[in-house]
Amino acid sequence: MRNNTSPALRGGLVHAVLGAYTLLALFPIGLVLINAFKARAAIFDDPLALPTPGSWSLIGFERVLSKSAVPMFFGNSIVVTACSLALILLLGAMAAWALTEYRFPGRRVLTLFLAFGIMVPIRLGTVSILELVVKLDLVNTLTALVLVYTAQGLPLAVFILSEFIAQIPPDLKDAARCDGVDEFRIFFQVVLPLLRPAIATVGVFTMVPIWNDLWFPLILAPGERTQTITLGVQQFIGQYATDWNAVLAALALAIVPVLLLYALFSKQLIRGITAGAVK
Amino acid sequence: MAQVTLDRISKHYIPQQPVLHDVNLSIGDGEFVVLVGPSGCGKSTLLRMLSGLESISDGELRIGGRRVNEMPPADRGIAMVFQSYALYPHMNVYRNMAFGLTQRLRDKQAIDRRIREAARSLHIDHLLDRLPRDLSGGQRQRVAIGRAIVREPELFLFDEPLSNLDAALRVHTRVEIAKLHRDLKATIVYVTHDQVEAMTLADRIVVLHAGRIQQTGTPRELYDRPANRFVATFLGTPAMNILPAQGFGVPAADVVEIGVRPEHLGLQPGADDALALDGTVELVEFLGDCALVHLRVPGVADAVVAKLPAGSAPETGSALTLHAGGACLHLFDREGRSRTPVRPSYPAFR
Numbered sequence: 103m104r105n106n107t108s109p110a111l112r113g114g115l116v117h118a119v120l121g122a123y124t125l126l127a128l129f130p131i132g133l134v135l136i137n138a139f140k141a142r143a144a145i146f147d148d149p150l151a152l153p154t155p156g157s158w159s160l161i162g163f164e165r166v167l168s169k170s171a172v173p174m175f176f177g178n179s180i181v182v183t184a185c186s187l188a189l190i191l192l193l194g195a196m197a198a199w200a201l202t203e204y205r206f207p208g209r210r211v212l213t214l215f216l217a218f219g220i221m222v223p224i225r226l227g228t229v230s231i232l233e234l235v236v237k238l239d240l241v242n243t244l245t246a247l248v249l250v251y252t253a254q255g256l257p258l259a260v261f262i263l264s265e266f267i268a269q270i271p272p273d274l275k276d277a278a279r280c281d282g283v284d285e286f287r288i289f290f291q292v293v294l295p296l297l298r299p300a301i302a303t304v305g306v307f308t309m310v311p312i313w314n315d316l317w318f319p320l321i322l323a324p325g326e327r328t329q330t331i332t333l334g335v336q337q338f339i340g341q342y343a344t345d346w347n348a349v350l351a352a353l354a355l356a357i358v359p360v361l362l363l364y365a366l367f368s369k370q371l372i373r374g375i376t377a378g379a380v381k
Numbered sequence: 382m383a384q385v386t387l388d389r390i391s392k393h394y395i396p397q398q399p400v401l402h403d404v405n406l407s408i409g410d411g412e413f414v415v416l417v418g419p420s421g422c423g424k425s426t427l428l429r430m431l432s433g434l435e436s437i438s439d440g441e442l443r444i445g446g447r448r449v450n451e452m453p454p455a456d457r458g459i460a461m462v463f464q465s466y467a468l469y470p471h472m473n474v475y476r477n478m479a480f481g482l483t484q485r486l487r488d489k490q491a492i493d494r495r496i497r498e499a500a501r502s503l504h505i506d507h508l509l510d511r512l513p514r515d516l517s518g519g520q521r522q523r524v525a526i527g528r529a530i531v532r533e534p535e536l537f538l539f540d541e542p543l544s545n546l547d548a549a550l551r552v553h554t555r556v557e558i559a560k561l562h563r564d565l566k567a568t569i570v571y572v573t574h575d576q577v578e579a580m581t582l583a584d585r586i587v588v589l590h591a592g593r594i595q596q597t598g599t600p601r602e603l604y605d606r607p608a609n610r611f612v613a614t615f616l617g618t619p620a621m622n623i624l625p626a627q628g629f630g631v632p633a634a635d636v637v638e639i640g641v642r643p644e645h646l647g648l649q650p651g652a653d654d655a656l657a658l659d660g661t662v663e664l665v666e667f668l669g670d671c672a673l674v675h676l677r678v679p680g681v682a683d684a685v686v687a688k689l690p691a692g693s694a695p696e697t698g699s700a701l702t703l704h705a706g707g708a709c710l711h712l713f714d715r716e717g718r719s720r721t722p723v724r725p726s727y728p729a730f731r
Contacts, residue, residue: 280433
């Protein structure tokens with residue numbers, strides 16, 4: 103017998119490892135969430151304790167929401183993330199379709215060029231990006247962030263979507279072509295709907311780093327009116343005194359959209375939309 | 382409806398390595414032509430070239446008198462039914478049928494009328510709101526055919542449409558397709574590797590092998606008078622027995638092989654007895670109405686198969702002599718070409 107461990111035992115082990123990892127990953131988030139609802143003294147007395155009627159306090163949220171700038175920071179984050187995501191998904195899917203479906207000179211070089219984008223972190227180019235943004239007069243604009251994030255997200259999006267597009271049965275495209283459907287309609291009405299699970303995957307993968315990014319907002323758009331939420335939170339952290347209630351409350355709020363979007367996308371992730379397409 | 386002419390059609394992906402050689406074929410208006418052959422013979426490629434999904438390397442293709450070589454699929458007046466059905470999985474049956482039409486027809490009411498008519502005739506009118514994944518294999522097949530019908534094409538192309546169905550449904554759908562052809566009086570080109578489908582459906586069969594047309598003709602002609610060894614062994618189950626002419630009497634100088642169909646071998650010598658095979662029974666397969674007897678004959682590589690009435694089947698291991706009349710022998714020369722003399726009649730069954 104080559105493999106004599108029982109399936110139940112192996113399943114148990116796998117679940118134990120995954121469970122431990124989940125706990126580890128959730129720990130900081132949990133810590134932020136519980137302490138966001140506690141009074142300042144209670145945070146420092148026992149950071150791991152759950153909020154009790156005695157230590158319960160919404161002072162952090164009050165302070166965050168009363169500060170008029172925070173909703174604006176949220177708005178900035180949402181605008182930047184949503185625009186980048188839309189551009190990445192649309193352009194990424196189109197590029198992936200073109201690279202998988204059509205044979206044209208330079209296709210391989212282009213694919214390699216995009217693969218290069220996955221391997222090299224975009225932050226290595228920060229100096230050049232900053233110079234470029236300055237020359238384009240885009241400093242302190244959300245446009246600068248959207249452009250940079252789109253460039254950052256595209257390579258991976260093209261890569262993942264290409265894999266999915268390659269799996270779409272060629273007969274579907276042929277059937278559409280026989281019907282005289284033009285290439286744009288084939289893409290938008292046949293291919294794109296079938297890519298929904300893949301797009302959800304790419305959406306989740308690209309959205310989180312953009313939402314959480316501190317680097318580019320700090321460098322390209324640190325102005326009062328263009329700060330994103332991750333950057334905006336920093337103003338509660340002072341050199342001499344940090345308003346932990348406000349920091350934790352702002353962070354707790356910042357987690358919410360990510361969670362919401364994940365819940366929305368994960369439904370799509372699981373759904374096997376291609377079932378029944380071909381036998 | 383239209384006439385289709387293939388004039389010296391060739392296809393190569395790599396220069397000098399053609400996968401189809403000089404295919405000449407003329408398909409009459411309303412004719413049901415079946416392209417049949419083993420996997421990789423080029424039959425699907427040929428169909429895709431008719432549809433316009435595959436380019437034509439050489440030669441000329443005319444549909445309804447027009448040269449269509451450079452024409453995109455949509456303008457050729459064709460409709461194709463795919464092996465995988467190729468239904469759009471995110472659209473319901475109605476939208477599946479309408480999708481291609483909205484591209485060509487602006488009149489919503491006309492589209493609706495066509496779809497409902499086709500759905501009624503295919504008995505899928507109660508399924509119009511369903512998604513493909515909620516349909517059975519046979520229903521999907523009907524939808525795929527319906528989608529072709531609503532386009533009112535001049536030429537229907539079927540690419541192995543029955544190969545994903547189970548045996549019972551296949552027989553049923555085969556009959557449906559035959560009816561469809563009768564009702565629509567459409568020109569149909571149908572690709573299959575299943576010779577039963579080919580024999581039952583076709584007005585005319587085109588046998589392809591290694592990128593060349595081996596023979597074209599009615600099912601009867603191909604079965605009774607195969608032009609070469611390939612066609613002879615490809616059509617008919619069990620396949621025709623091939624014996625070396627040496628040792629079994631050489632009727633003509635250039636004949637090297639003799640072919641005889643299993644149903645033409647019998648236990649008693651007939652009036653024109655021309656062949657007697659002595660051997661041992663290796664295996665008897667009982668099929669109900671008849672039995673297939675595998676006879677090991679010295680000097681013949683493969684076991685000779687005879688189709689005998691179930692009642693007269695011998696015991697395994699016993700010695701047996703099989704006879705065949707001269708009128709049912711097929712003669713082949715060194716190149717595999719038929720040397721069978723033209724005969725007034727060919728016995729259907731012994």
